[in-house]
Amino acid sequence: MSEPNDADLIAGDAAESPSINTIPFVFEGKGGEYFGIWITNIFLTVLTLGIYSAWAKVRNLRYFYRSTSLDGAHFDFHANPVAILKGRLIAVAFFILFAVVSELSPIGGLVLTVVLALAIPWIIVRALKFRFANTSYRNLRFGFDGSYSGAMKEYLLMPLLLIPSLGLLWPYIRYRQQRYIVSNVRYGRSKAGFTGPWIPWFIAGVPLVLVALLGFAVPAIYVAIKLQAALASAAASAEEADGQVVINTDGMEADPFAEMGPIFVLAILAFYLALPYYIVKTRNLLFEATSIGAHHFESTMRTFKYMGVVLLNLFIVIFTFGFGIPLAKVIMAKYKAETLTLICEGDLDQFVAQEQEAVKALGEELGEAFDIDIDI
Amino acid sequence: MSEALQGIWYDGNSSRAVTAELQVSGIETLVLKAGEAQYSAALSEVTVAARLGNSPRRIDFPNGGAFETSDNDAVDRLVLTTGNSSHTWLRRFETSWRLLAAAAVILAMVAWGVFQHGIPAAAKNMAAIIPPAVLESLGAQTLAGIDRVGLDETRLPAARRVEISNQFDIVVAAAAMNDVDCRVEFRSAKATFGPNAFALPPCVIIVTDELVELAQNDAELTAVIAHEVGHIKYRHSLRRIIQDTFLTFIFMLMTGDSTQISATLAAAPALLLELGYARDFEREADAFAAAYMRAADIPLRAFPDILERMERWYPKDECTGEDCPALDISDDGASFLDYFSTHPATSERASMFAVDGGLGK
Numbered sequence: 001m002s003e004p005n006d007a008d009l010i011a012g013d014a015a016e017s018p019s020i021n022t023i024p025f026v027f028e029g030k031g032g033e034y035f036g037i038w039i040t041n042i043f044l045t046v047l048t049l050g051i052y053s054a055w056a057k058v059r060n061l062r063y064f065y066r067s068t069s070l071d072g073a074h075f076d077f078h079a080n081p082v083a084i085l086k087g088r089l090i091a092v093a094f095f096i097l098f099a100v101v102s103e104l105s106p107i108g109g110l111v112l113t114v115v116l117a118l119a120i121p122w123i124i125v126r127a128l129k130f131r132f133a134n135t136s137y138r139n140l141r142f143g144f145d146g147s148y149s150g151a152m153k154e155y156l157l158m159p160l161l162l163i164p165s166l167g168l169l170w171p172y173i174r175y176r177q178q179r180y181i182v183s184n185v186r187y188g189r190s191k192a193g194f195t196g197p198w199i200p201w202f203i204a205g206v207p208l209v210l211v212a213l214l215g216f217a218v219p220a221i222y223v224a225i226k227l228q229a230a231l232a233s234a235a236a237s238a239e240e241a242d243g244q245v246v247i248n249t250d251g252m253e254a255d256p257f258a259e260m261g262p263i264f265v266l267a268i269l270a271f272y273l274a275l276p277y278y279i280v281k282t283r284n285l286l287f288e289a290t291s292i293g294a295h296h297f298e299s300t301m302r303t304f305k306y307m308g309v310v311l312l313n314l315f316i317v318i319f320t321f322g323f324g325i326p327l328a329k330v331i332m333a334k335y336k337a338e339t340l341t342l343i344c345e346g347d348l349d350q351f352v353a354q355e356q357e358a359v360k361a362l363g364e365e366l367g368e369a370f371d372i373d374i375d376i
Numbered sequence: 377m378s379e380a381l382q383g384i385w386y387d388g389n390s391s392r393a394v395t396a397e398l399q400v401s402g403i404e405t406l407v408l409k410a411g412e413a414q415y416s417a418a419l420s421e422v423t424v425a426a427r428l429g430n431s432p433r434r435i436d437f438p439n440g441g442a443f444e445t446s447d448n449d450a451v452d453r454l455v456l457t458t459g460n461s462s463h464t465w466l467r468r469f470e471t472s473w474r475l476l477a478a479a480a481v482i483l484a485m486v487a488w489g490v491f492q493h494g495i496p497a498a499a500k501n502m503a504a505i506i507p508p509a510v511l512e513s514l515g516a517q518t519l520a521g522i523d524r525v526g527l528d529e530t531r532l533p534a535a536r537r538v539e540i541s542n543q544f545d546i547v548v549a550a551a552a553m554n555d556v557d558c559r560v561e562f563r564s565a566k567a568t569f570g571p572n573a574f575a576l577p578p579c580v581i582i583v584t585d586e587l588v589e590l591a592q593n594d595a596e597l598t599a600v601i602a603h604e605v606g607h608i609k610y611r612h613s614l615r616r617i618i619q620d621t622f623l624t625f626i627f628m629l630m631t632g633d634s635t636q637i638s639a640t641l642a643a644a645p646a647l648l649l650e651l652g653y654a655r656d657f658e659r660e661a662d663a664f665a666a667a668y669m670r671a672a673d674i675p676l677r678a679f680p681d682i683l684e685r686m687e688r689w690y691p692k693d694e695c696t697g698e699d700c701p702a703l704d705i706s707d708d709g710a711s712f713l714d715y716f717s718t719h720p721a722t723s724e725r726a727s728m729f730a731v732d733g734g735l736g737k
Contacts, residue, residue, distance in 0.1 A: 033429035036470035043479040046486055059428060066431035073384065073393055074432045074444060076425075099621045104510055106517075138393060139386030139434075139442040188391065227525075323480060351391035 021344045027337035029067035031327035037063055038326040054085035071348055079134040121151035140353050146184035154180045171205025172198055182290050188351040196289030204281035207274035215267025219260040277303045294345035301339045309335050383445030385410035398443055424455055427467050491649055499618035503611040511577035511614055518576050526568030532585050537562055547602050550668055551609045571686050573600050575607040590685055599665055599679035606664030612657045619653050654718045662725055680726035
């Protein structure tokens with residue numbers, strides 16, 4: 001297939017079958033440029049004792065959105081920093097209350113935990129509404145129409161299945177949550193679609209679940225049982241020794257920590273393989289499953305390439321004592337953009353705006369304060 | 377007519393992109409040509425987005441349309457000629473390397489000051505106004521917990537326990553803490569902690585049988601007890617809770633928008649800071665013990681003496697992580713590894729007592 005040129009496009013528009021184009025996402029941000037924005041954000045946040053953080057958040061996101069282009073047009077972010085500030089103040093108040101109460105009274109902490117758990121679906125819906133309603137592309141806003149009951153089901157009820165399934169259903173629950181989000185997103189008046197079986201998502205999560213179970217949970221239980229037994233026998237032998245100070249603790253060769261040590265080390269290594277694998281696979285699956293109008297996405301991230309980017313960023317951040325964080329974020333954004341393409345049927349001119357309802361419902365900014373990360 | 381800005385027009389009703397041109401015409405009027413269409417608006421009616429690096433920005437028209445352009449310098453000139461210059465000082469800050477370098481240096485200094493002095497001082501002041509009794513249940517739970525895991529009933533003769541309790545009462549009286557009830561508890565910890573002592577809030581000190589057996593005289597025992605009373609007097613457990621809360625909160629703010637993997641790695645510097653705070657507490661407790669011993673005419677050498685013996689009780693290679701005794705440190709000299717330990721190096725601790733000891737005796 002040859003590169004589509006303008007003549008093809010016009011012909012495609014006029015003719016019976018629209019042409020298919022692959023349009024890459026491009027990230028145009030620069031590390032040096034973002035460094036200035038980033039350090040100014042932190043500096044003013046410290047200077048204003050945190051008040052500026054809301055403006056900083058908007059400037060941050062706005063820089064990344066505006067630097068991301070698709071088909072020559074750029075995304076934009078429109079949130080009102082005052083709304084975010086309000087949400088953050090409420091969140092800080094709750095955090096302090098939670099910290100104080102749970103330190104002083106375990107029961108009070110438990111009550112607050114339950115309250116927070118019940119509020120989680122509500123917070124998630126609010127955060128998604130806030131984020132999408134304030135995101136635009138080609139001067140059309142996105143939106144999120146998910147219901148509280150839907151979020152309740154996916155974020156509160158489904159996770160209960162983790163207990164009888166010993167965590168094995170976790171990848172499936174994540175799949176359902178992503179499906180809930182995507183299928184409730186709209187761009188202008190067009191609702192996004194989510195089509196994709198859950199099995200590949202499940203397979204992507206299997207290594208992570210296995211590492212968690214076999215690498216951490218089972219050895220931890222083993223150590224606990226062994227320790228219990230060792231204490232019992234130590235108590236028994238102490239009776240025999242009768243008060244004499246025993247310098248050498250016997251049974252060191254059976255020290256369960258030492259025994260399980262290599263397994264824990266291996267588990268940590270395996271974890272840092274399984275986690276990037278899961279992140280990369282599910283990101284690819286998420287975009288593959290997503291459609292909007294007749295358009296589809298393709299994400300071609302690779303696990304080892306992604307790990308390379310993470311490691312590179314880690315070195316940058318460590319050897320610059322943190323001052324390389326903006327460069328690291330730009331490198332990651334570039335990699336995410338360059339592995340993402342839109343498979344476009346016809347052109348992108350056909351979306352229509354939805355009448356903007358005044359989205360001012362209480363608590364949208366509160367959701368934003370909890371910083372639920374949403375990738376575009 | 378002034379220079380023309382090149383960009384793209386989005387009408388706001390659809391996603392249609394139209395190549396467009398924007399010009400200032402006459403006094404304070406913008407004229408936009410998008411294909412066949414032409415719009416004009418007064419400069420006061422449009423919203424020019426603030427500049428962010430060189431990312432493209434929009435000029436929003438009152439009819440809901442937006443003109444998107446990457447020609448930031450031209451937009452800046454347009455804004456300047458009209459006096460609509462909000463946000464330019466921010467832009468100047470963000471692009472001046474001299475100001476950014478100054479901000480970076482100031483931030484590094486502020487961070488050092490906050491972590492080194494600010495958080496400990498704030499925790500100290502907050503702990504001072506919280507009555508010790510609020511930690512009653514926490515202390516009771518901790519004692520019940522370690523009783524279950526690692527402590528057994530004491531096998532010390534009752535007479536010996538009374539002797540030590542009396543010593544303890546004298547130290548507590550000297551510490552001048554008027555709002556707490558203090559007591560000492562004895563436990564056997566042969567298979568677990570060995571010779572050791574713990575301080576639990578609000579004011580319970582646990583002395584293990586092994587410590588009593590290891591001490592060659594009462595001066596050594598009193599030294600360790602005085603160290604633990606120092607922890608109580610300066611409310612270290614409450615201050616630790618407050619400091620950890622501050623740290624958690626600050627690191628949550630700092631890593632709030634980071635990726636999942638980097639969030640797990642951000643725990644490392646927080647842990648190092650917590651360990652640093654723990655060592656400061658040990659130094660403070662040591663200082664109390666030294667002051668008490670000097671006042672009570674107890675030879676100062678007693679403290680480093682028993683510290684060293686306790687250290688020898690734990691073979692070095694078997695003392696790792698949480699198995700380590702509360703008073704032990706398995707490294708003799710000051711070294712890089714000190715940053716990873718809960719207690720200052722024994723040599724450093726001994727020097728405080730050795731120098732004073734020479735004068736005091």
